[in-house]
Amino acid sequence: xxxxxxxxxxxxxxxxxxxxxxxxxxxxxxxxxxxxxxxxxxxxxxxxxxxxxxxxxxxxxxxxxxxxxxxxxxxxxxxxxxxxxxxxxxxxxxxxxxxxxxxxxxxxxxxxxxxxxxxxxxxxxxxxxxxxxxxxxxxxxxxxxxxxxxxxxxxxxxxxxxxxxxxxxxxxxxxxxxxxxxxxxxxxxxxxxxxxxxxxxxxxxxxxxxxxxxxxxxxxxxxxxxxxxxxxxxxxxxxxxxxxxxxxxxxxxxxxxxxxxxxxxxxxxxxxxxxxxxxxxxxxxxxxxxxxxxxxxxxxxxxxxxxxxxxxxxxxxx
DNA sequence: TATACGTGGCA
DNA sequence: TTGCCAAGTAT
Numbered sequence: 001x002x003x004x005x006x007x008x009x010x011x012x013x014x015x016x017x018x019x020x021x022x023x024x025x026x027x028x029x030x031x032x033x034x035x036x037x038x039x040x041x042x043x044x045x046x047x048x049x050x051x052x053x054x055x056x057x058x059x060x061x062x063x064x065x066x067x068x069x070x071x072x073x074x075x076x077x078x079x080x081x082x083x084x085x086x087x088x089x090x091x092x093x094x095x096x097x098x099x100x101x102x103x104x105x106x107x108x109x110x111x112x113x114x115x116x117x118x119x120x121x122x123x124x125x126x127x128x129x130x131x132x133x134x135x136x137x138x139x140x141x142x143x144x145x146x147x148x149x150x151x152x153x154x155x156x157x158x159x160x161x162x163x164x165x166x167x168x169x170x171x172x173x174x175x176x177x178x179x180x181x182x183x184x185x186x187x188x189x190x191x192x193x194x195x196x197x198x199x200x201x202x203x204x205x206x207x208x209x210x211x212x213x214x215x216x217x218x219x220x221x222x223x224x225x226x227x228x229x230x231x232x233x234x235x236x237x238x239x240x241x242x243x244x245x246x247x248x249x250x251x252x253x254x255x256x257x258x259x260x261x262x263x264x265x266x267x268x269x270x271x272x273x274x275x276x277x278x279x280x281x282x283x284x285x286x287x288x289x290x291x292x293x294x295x296x297x298x299x300x301x302x303x304x305x306x307x308x309x310x311x312x313x314x315x316x317x318x
Numbered sequence: 319t320a321t322a323c324g325t326g327g328c329a
Numbered sequence: 330t331t332g333c334c335a336a337g338t339a340t
Contacts, residue, residue, distance in 0.1 A: 006336040013326075014336085047324025050339075084338050104336050124319080152336055161334060162329075192332080220323080260331085261324055 001025070003087045004055045008048060011156070017046065029068050031059040040223070049223055054082025072096040085131075093138065094145035101134035102148045103127070106155025112187040113159060116176030121187040196264040201241045202229045203250060203273035210283040212275060220261065225282060228275070235269060247273045 001021055005014040021042055025031040031039060036056040043052035058080040062070055070091065071077055077088035089102035103111075108121040108130045115133070120126045134151070141147035158169050166178050177183040204227050205212040213225040230244045242250040255270040275281060 003336070008323090008335060008337055009325080010327085010335050045325075047326090048337085050323065051337090054338080082338065086337055090336075102336085105334080106336070149336095156336080189333080195332090222323085259325095262334095263322065263324095 001055065003090050004051050004058075004082055005046065007051060007082075007087065009046060013046070017042075025059075027068065028059040028062040028070070031056060032063050049221070051082055053223060057081040058083065070095070072098075074098075074100060090148065093148045097143075097145060099138050099141065099144045101131060101138045102152075103130045103134050104152060104155075106152045106159070107134060107148075109161065109187060110151055110155045110159045113164075113177035113183055114171065114175050116180050116182055116186060118182070118186060118188070120190070122190040126187070194263075195260070197233075197267070198264055199232050199235045199267045199269060200229055201232070201236070201245070202227045202268060202270050203241070203245055203247055203275075204270060205272070205274050206286065207283070209287070210285050211289070212281040213284050214279075214281055220264070220266075225284070228273075228279075228281075235267070238271065241271060242273075245273070246279070247275050249274045 002014065002018060005018065005021070024038065024042055025034060036053055039056045040049060040052045043049060046052075061080055062068060066076065071080075072092065072095075074088050074092055077083055077091055078085070083091075086102050086104055089100040092098040092100040093102065108126070111117075111130050111133045112121045112126075117126075117129065121130055134148075137151070138144045138147055154169070154171070158165050162184075164183050166172050166175070166183060169175065169178070172178050175183075177186045212227065214228050216222050216224055216226055219231075228245055228247070230241055232244075236244075238250045238252060241247070251272040253269045253271050255268075257268050259266055259268070
């Protein structure tokens, strides 16, 4: 469970939430019983929500195929949803003491600098080289789990991407990059992913203290509840929003804000709206928004619509 | 093989 | 404000 939470997520952020996960889902069986929506709800705000659904599916497989016990061999681990080469290696080495290598962003950086390897660590050849190096290291280790964790911890705390603290590094005397003074250029940064700019028109209807939400099925926040919306390359008129969204009415925007994800820069525009009676919406009490799985930006949309200072009742009725 | 997938901290 | 980065996986 901790490794699922830690994928692409920093320790400090996971540490805040881990106790609640253990309390609510102490065993694979308990997680299966709680259901996928409970896991998604607990996952709120952590991002990469596919991991939440995968974790529940993994719990199901563990119960169905492995008698409720997390399997210890690599092949069985790799067959669990959401478990790839890194996670399987981490569990096998840290939990079960096997001589299995792991390579994450930290390890790739540490290994590249140790060997002063100037080529990219991100492409296939770089990854292959890293895994080979990690394999040799862990093969010779007395304690594979501790060795793997030490590599990651060194990368997270000392051998950092920028301004590495070489003076405090226990490996400084055997580090090729340190000797060559190349630590700031090794490994070379990955080519940045293009950031798409999109406008997200969010449609908020609040009635009797409830807000209309629907389950997103694709793209950003797929699988989460959020106010109905339309995404366009640039801002469009209320009438166009109405036509594209199938709303009955769409009123003038009452709030705007920007935020950025890894791959897109989103300009949010919040419109009061209403929907046809036959639209399949979930009417969630505003006071219970804290306990539903909802995209965090969607929550911000609702908060903006409720917004202090906004003459909300009149506008939202529109 | 290249993309898509979140969020918050930091320089 | 902007860009980069973080204990990766699935498609």
